[in-house]
Amino acid sequence: MIRKVMFSLCLILFLAVESANAAQSLQLKAAQAVLYDMDTGLIIWEKKMNKQAHPASLTKIATVLTGLRFGDHKKVVIVSQKAGNLNTGSIIGLKSEDEIKFEDLLKAAMIVSANDATIAIAEATAGDLELFLQLMNGTAYGFGLASTSFTNTHGLSVANHRISPYDLAVWSAMAMRNPEFKALAGMKEAEIMIKRKGEEKKLTLRNTNRLLFSDQGIYGIKTGTTSLAGKCLAGAWDAHGHHFIGIVLNSSERWGDMLKLKRFTEERCTKEIIVDFDQDWQRVRLGGNRPLEFVVISKKRIEVVLPASEKNQIIKRVYINPNIKLPVKAQQPVGKAEFWFGNQFIGRIELYPDRDIITNFWHRKQ
Numbered sequence: 001m002i003r004k005v006m007f008s009l010c011l012i013l014f015l016a017v018e019s020a021n022a023a024q025s026l027q028l029k030a031a032q033a034v035l036y037d038m039d040t041g042l043i044i045w046e047k048k049m050n051k052q053a054h055p056a057s058l059t060k061i062a063t064v065l066t067g068l069r070f071g072d073h074k075k076v077v078i079v080s081q082k083a084g085n086l087n088t089g090s091i092i093g094l095k096s097e098d099e100i101k102f103e104d105l106l107k108a109a110m111i112v113s114a115n116d117a118t119i120a121i122a123e124a125t126a127g128d129l130e131l132f133l134q135l136m137n138g139t140a141y142g143f144g145l146a147s148t149s150f151t152n153t154h155g156l157s158v159a160n161h162r163i164s165p166y167d168l169a170v171w172s173a174m175a176m177r178n179p180e181f182k183a184l185a186g187m188k189e190a191e192i193m194i195k196r197k198g199e200e201k202k203l204t205l206r207n208t209n210r211l212l213f214s215d216q217g218i219y220g221i222k223t224g225t226t227s228l229a230g231k232c233l234a235g236a237w238d239a240h241g242h243h244f245i246g247i248v249l250n251s252s253e254r255w256g257d258m259l260k261l262k263r264f265t266e267e268r269c270t271k272e273i274i275v276d277f278d279q280d281w282q283r284v285r286l287g288g289n290r291p292l293e294f295v296v297i298s299k300k301r302i303e304v305v306l307p308a309s310e311k312n313q314i315i316k317r318v319y320i321n322p323n324i325k326l327p328v329k330a331q332q333p334v335g336k337a338e339f340w341f342g343n344q345f346i347g348r349i350e351l352y353p354d355r356d357i358i359t360n361f362w363h364r365k366q
Contacts, residue, residue, distance in 0.1 A: 030047065034245075036246075040242070051165075064181060066132065077120050091114055098194050099196075105117045111184075112208060118154045188206070189204065189207065218236065231252065235262070239265040240270070242305045248261075270308045275298050275349055278297050280354070283296075298351060313342050332352065
């Protein structure tokens with residue numbers, strides 16, 4: 001008995017240490033952060049993820065995605081006076097009446113965080129800066145991103161230009177599903193051309209994201225810095241066959257923080273198959289003159305990547321239709337199962353009989 005008690009105490013202590021180690025392994029310098037699984041939509045870890053903050057040039061993730069969705073990628077843009085007059089922060093020195101390809105504006109915005117390029121993108125896409133901002137904010141509203149408030153396209157800090165880390169993660173996930181955006185986010189260098197008064201000027205752009213130049217497996221997304229926002233970074237990488245997004249805001253160690261998030265997914269997380277094809281769920285008994293029993297099975301697979309210390313937080317809820325009427329075909333759903341990770345919804349599957357059920361006898365599928 002004493003040995004059993006001692007073993008139980010040791011097991012509890014081990015699990016507590018594992019959980020504590022997992023938490024301690026993510027002591028970030030960032031004021032706010034979130035680790036997001038693109039494939040499942042699950043939050044793996046977070047720090048004040050719902051609090052609005054200044055996003056700096058992470059704003060350009062939404063700007064460039066909106067330009068890609070609604071703009072003419074092959075268009076040659078005539079730079080407006082508004083875009084040409086912007087000389088604050090990072091710029092490529094556009095002047096009024098310059099000619100530049102739309103795709104080069106996208107490269108400038110993503111690679112060197114050119115603020116003037118974002119104004120030109122907005123005007124070329126929507127014809128007006130305010131209309132473009134309506135497209136950005138409308139997209140956020142459509143996806144239920146209530147913490148998004150864009151008042152400019154570049155991210156220079158002003159009072160009402162705010163967004164939460166969670167909303168930035170969702171924007172980043174939407175953007176990285178776009179192949180053209182993903183290519184831009186991982187582009188280390190590019191050459192663009194500006195035509196001014198008939199003369200062409202070539203510019204070489206080098207990405208501000210130093211992690212792209214390291215052998216760390218980070219393939220995006222965007223840097224951002226202002227005095228109010230601090231140093232910010234959105235990153236993307238793969239682990240356990242899943243695609244992850246990391247957001248860190250106002251960090252004195254943004255590169256190190258992003259690598260900590262990446263290592264956490266690789267070393268502290270595991271893949272869990274929570275439901276598999278043809279998995280038996282439970283036996284169902286139908287009453288009547290001749291009671292029948294059959295097994296309900298799933299016809300779908302759902303897998304998640306979670307911290308190993310938290311996989312016991314997966315909740316499964318099974319619902320069987322109480323009014324099943326015979327006959328029932330094997331292709332006819334008779335119930336459902338839902339899966340949750342804490343208070344986060346993972347997914348839902350339908351449950352089917354493992355065979356055709358006829359009124360007076362079973363007919364096994366051949």
